[in-house]
Amino acid sequence: MGWLAAGDQYEVALIEGRVAARATSGRAAGRQLKSLPKALRDHPEVDRLRRFAEWLDRHAAACVAQADLWMVSSLPVPTGLLARVWPDEAWQSALRDLAVVGDDPSEVGFLRDATEAGELRVVNLDGETVRLSPRTVTLPHPVLLPDLDDLREFAAELGVVQKVEQIHRATWRKPAGLADNATTVTEFSGGTYASRFVLAARATALGYRVTGGYATCRVRDAGAIVEASVWIGEPYWDDEVTTGHLSWQDLDGRTLPLHEVGPVAWSEGMRMAAALHAGRQVEEGKDT
Numbered sequence: 001m002g003w004l005a006a007g008d009q010y011e012v013a014l015i016e017g018r019v020a021a022r023a024t025s026g027r028a029a030g031r032q033l034k035s036l037p038k039a040l041r042d043h044p045e046v047d048r049l050r051r052f053a054e055w056l057d058r059h060a061a062a063c064v065a066q067a068d069l070w071m072v073s074s075l076p077v078p079t080g081l082l083a084r085v086w087p088d089e090a091w092q093s094a095l096r097d098l099a100v101v102g103d104d105p106s107e108v109g110f111l112r113d114a115t116e117a118g119e120l121r122v123v124n125l126d127g128e129t130v131r132l133s134p135r136t137v138t139l140p141h142p143v144l145l146p147d148l149d150d151l152r153e154f155a156a157e158l159g160v161v162q163k164v165e166q167i168h169r170a171t172w173r174k175p176a177g178l179a180d181n182a183t184t185v186t187e188f189s190g191g192t193y194a195s196r197f198v199l200a201a202r203a204t205a206l207g208y209r210v211t212g213g214y215a216t217c218r219v220r221d222a223g224a225i226v227e228a229s230v231w232i233g234e235p236y237w238d239d240e241v242t243t244g245h246l247s248w249q250d251l252d253g254r255t256l257p258l259h260e261v262g263p264v265a266w267s268e269g270m271r272m273a274a275a276l277h278a279g280r281q282v283e284e285g286k287d288t
Contacts, residue, residue: 009025012040067139067164097161152168169271180259183257184258220264
């Protein structure tokens with residue numbers, strides 16, 4: 001953005017998210033100053049730029065959150081919508097280099113551009129830039145991507161950096177042979193925390209909801225909404241607590257048998273449980 005007048009001696013602008021100033025007169029005229037002069041710190045123009053910078057940060061975070069929701073849910077996204085938001089730098093940063101799938105689910109490519117005409121340009125696994133113009137595309141959850149290891153290796157060769165954690169997102173695949181009556185996973189149970197408050201704070205910091213005695217995350221899997229939950233202890237409990245079992249429920253509150261849990265819901269539930277367990281207290285010399 002351009003420089004704006006701030007009094008008779010200075011101009012200000014937003015540069016890389018920070019308010020910068022330059023002098024308009026004297027020996028330093030036209031040069032950007034290393035720091036904001038004291039006379040400008042409370043200037044209305046500086047205050048407006050600061051508030052604008054805060055809005056830009058919130059907007060960028062909202063774009064990443066929306067793209068993450070599309071990815072985790074593998075929702076179809078209109079190609080025209082991607083084309084309309086692409087000129088916005090925040091949207092472009094959130095979407096660039098995400099793996100997308102068009103009409104052919106076997107053809108995966110990394111998104112590099114979207115034109116006003118609604119055409120997407122992606123780099124396919126042969127390293128070629130191709131054009132796609134399907135009505136909708138999906139940003140698949142990585143557990144649904146075939147040959148994920150090969151895709152990760154190719155992404156590293158391309159120097160792909162994703163704002164939304166997709167290709168390198170931790171994934172878990174549901175094991176075969178689960179008992180028909182099994183409803184809980186205990187793999188990440190027993191992680192010890194000093195208090196329920198500390199465990200709840202970790203869950204919240206990781207982006208999970210804390211409801212009653214559970215940390216939860218909702219996932220849309222194959223069109224159905226499923227909630228994964230991990231027991232974290234009674235609210236207001238001040239003593240030591242441990243992480244509990246992981247289970248899944250539908251929107252009616254019915255606990256799902258493990259064999260009914262879809263691949264995305266399974267992976268995201270295990271990801272939450274593993275992240276909570278990873279923050280546990282570990283005695284020196286032990287790994288419990």
